[in-house]
Structure formats: C-alpha cells, structure tokens
Amino acid sequence: MAVDELRLLHSRPQAPTSPGWADDGYRRDVQQVFPRSDMDDVDPVAAYHDVDRPAPAGRPWVLVNMVASVDGVTAVDGRSGPLGGEADHRLLGVVRGLADVVLVGAGTVRTEGYGPPRTPVVEVGERRADRGQAVRPRLAVVSGSADLDPSAALFADRNPDDPPPLVYTSTDVPPDRLVGLSGVAEVVATDGALDVAAVVADLYDRGVGIVLCEGGPGLVAQLCSAGLVDELCLSVSPLVVGGGSGLLAGAPLPTPTSLRLAHVLAADDFLFCRYLAC
Numbered sequence: 001m002a003v004d005e006l007r008l009l010h011s012r013p014q015a016p017t018s019p020g021w022a023d024d025g026y027r028r029d030v031q032q033v034f035p036r037s038d039m040d041d042v043d044p045v046a047a048y049h050d051v052d053r054p055a056p057a058g059r060p061w062v063l064v065n066m067v068a069s070v071d072g073v074t075a076v077d078g079r080s081g082p083l084g085g086e087a088d089h090r091l092l093g094v095v096r097g098l099a100d101v102v103l104v105g106a107g108t109v110r111t112e113g114y115g116p117p118r119t120p121v122v123e124v125g126e127r128r129a130d131r132g133q134a135v136r137p138r139l140a141v142v143s144g145s146a147d148l149d150p151s152a153a154l155f156a157d158r159n160p161d162d163p164p165p166l167v168y169t170s171t172d173v174p175p176d177r178l179v180g181l182s183g184v185a186e187v188v189a190t191d192g193a194l195d196v197a198a199v200v201a202d203l204y205d206r207g208v209g210i211v212l213c214e215g216g217p218g219l220v221a222q223l224c225s226a227g228l229v230d231e232l233c234l235s236v237s238p239l240v241v242g243g244g245s246g247l248l249a250g251a252p253l254p255t256p257t258s259l260r261l262a263h264v265l266a267a268d269d270f271l272f273c274r275y276l277a278c
C-alpha cells in the first residue's frame with residue numbers, strides 16, 4: 001500500500017466530543033472508525049442489522065463472534081470473561097440478536113457456565129420480528145461426549161416459550177447421558193464422528209437462516225477448515241495477556257481464509273471489527 005493510500009482509521013479525541021452518555025444502553029458512545037463516518041456516534045444495531053447477508057446456497061449464513069486481547073489471546077485463566085467489558089457485552093447482545101441459532105462447543109458451555117440467550121433490546125427485537133425470527137435465538141451445543149449437566153443454566157433457565165436447546169452428539173456416548181439430556185434438550189445423536197458440516201446442514205433443514213458461533217476455538221477452527229464461515233466479528237479487548245490460545249485451536253487451516261473488512265467500531269477502548277469471507 002502506497003503511503004498516500006494509508007488512512008488514519010481512528011484518532012482518539014483529546015476531549016470528549018459527545019455530550020455524555022445517552023440513556024439508551026447499547027448505543028452509547030460507539031464510534032464508527034471504518035468506513036469513515038462524519039457522525040460522532042453510530043447506532044450499533046443499524047451497523048450490524050441493516051446490512052445484507054445473502055443466503056449461501058444450501059446452507060445458513062454462518063457468523064463467528066469472538067473476543068481476543070490485542071495479542072490474540074481468547075481466554076484468561078480459562079475464561080473469556082476477563083477480556084470483556086461493558087461495551088463488549090452490549091455489542092454481544094446486538095450481534096446475538098442477528099441469530100436464529102447460537103452454536104457453541106461443549107468446552108465453552110462447561111467453562112463459561114452458558115445460560116440461555118436473553119431477550120434482546122427493543123430495537124433488535126423489532127428487527128427480529130420484521131425478519132420473521134423468534135423472539136430469542138435458540139442455543140445449539142456440539143458435544144462428542146454428551147458430558148453436559150442437565151441442571152445447568154442453559155437448560156434450567158430457558159424461557160418456557162422457547163424450544164429447548166439442541167445438543168448434537170454421538171450415539172456412542174453412555175446411554176444414561178442421552179437419557180438425562182433428552183428431558184431438557186432436543187438431542188440429535190448421530191453414528192460415528194460428528195461433522196460440523198452435518199450440524200450446519202441439519203440446522204438449515206430446520207429452517208435456520210443465520211447461525212452465530214460463539215466458539216470456542218476448537219469449534220471455530222472446524223467451521224473455518226470446512227469453509228463454512230461467512231462473517232467474523234472480532235472484539236479486540238484493550239489488554240495484552242500473553243500465553244494462552246488464539247481464535248482457532250488445533251492444526252493450521254488447509255489454506256488461510258481471506259477476509260475483507262466490513263466495518264470497525266470503537267467504544268470504551270475496544271475495537272469491534274466485522275469481516276466478511278472473500
């Protein structure tokens with residue numbers, strides 16, 4: 001890139017330019033860094049929801065949302081929580097509001113104490129209704145072992161109006177685990193090894209249009225490896241952590257996936273990068 005093509009994407013103002021916090025929660029003090037915008041603040045719901053996501057042929061749109069430190073680490077002491085912050089949580093709710101299904105690996109469920117998706121803010125709820133989506137996304141867990149506690153929050157705290165979480169697993173697991181889970185989840189058990197492409201295909205057959213994968217690195221690596229990721233939303237946390245694992249676990253991808261930058265928002269020293277697969 002020639003020097004005259006370099007763009008300063010963000011320069012922190014010396015003094016606050018906005019009058020203060022708005023009282024409408026999710027949208028306060030979010031600035032658009034790229035593409036350049038003359039507006040001081042942007043509406044993050046519009047930034048994520050009012051964009052095209054053309055349906056890929058024969059499968060749902062797959063979006064990955066992760067948070068990483070500046071040095072690319074995705075967990076501190078085994079959890080992603082310390083990387084997050086208030087702005088990150090607000091934006092997570094906005095991104096979650098896009099999904100028909102939130103897909104997670106069992107490792108993340110176990111370490112993060114996953115709960116059921118919450119009711120989104122009004123602006124997101126209106127868009128979901130316009131798109132014909134359910135009030136809240138459904139949760140889907142991939143677990144080769146079915147080693148999930150049926151009394152865990154994601155099962156026990158589900159809104160009774162919502163369908164139970166989906167659990168994708170194998171018929172090879174101890175039968176009592178399948179029995180325990182079948183009372184609190186819709187269990188989809190297949191013979192042999194679980195293939196993420198088959199999971200995504202099953203979701204498509206159920207009418208799912210947008211799948212949001214929230215990790216962890218093991219599951220995301222498989223989706224990337226299978227060429228199934230259409231959009232990657234990365235929150236860059238203003239921390240340097242050292243050690244630890246990155247966005248993808250396991251072996252390198254067969255070929256690196258090229259991405260195109262769709263937007264960068266900034267809030268509370270976080271960057272929120274939205275990439276599309278080329």
Ligand SMILES: NC(=O)c1ccc[n+]([C@@H]2O[C@H](COP(=O)([O-])OP(=O)(O)OC[C@H]3O[C@@H](n4cnc5c(N)ncnc54)[C@H](OP(=O)(O)O)[C@@H]3O)[C@@H](O)[C@H]2O)c1
Nearest residue numbers: 066067078079080105106107108144145194215216218219
């Ligand atoms: N920074 C972030 O945004 C973020 C997001 C999520 C997670 N994390 C962190 O990531 C760590 C967990 O990572 P992880 O890679 O272990 O978790 P993961 O990808 O969530 O889960 C891995 C587990 O998912 C199941 N699984 C995934 N693919 C499978 C397949 N093809 N067949 C059968 N089972 C499959 C297996 O569960 P079974 O063991 O039950 O067979 C496997 O052990 C935690 O430290 C968490 O805090 C960070």
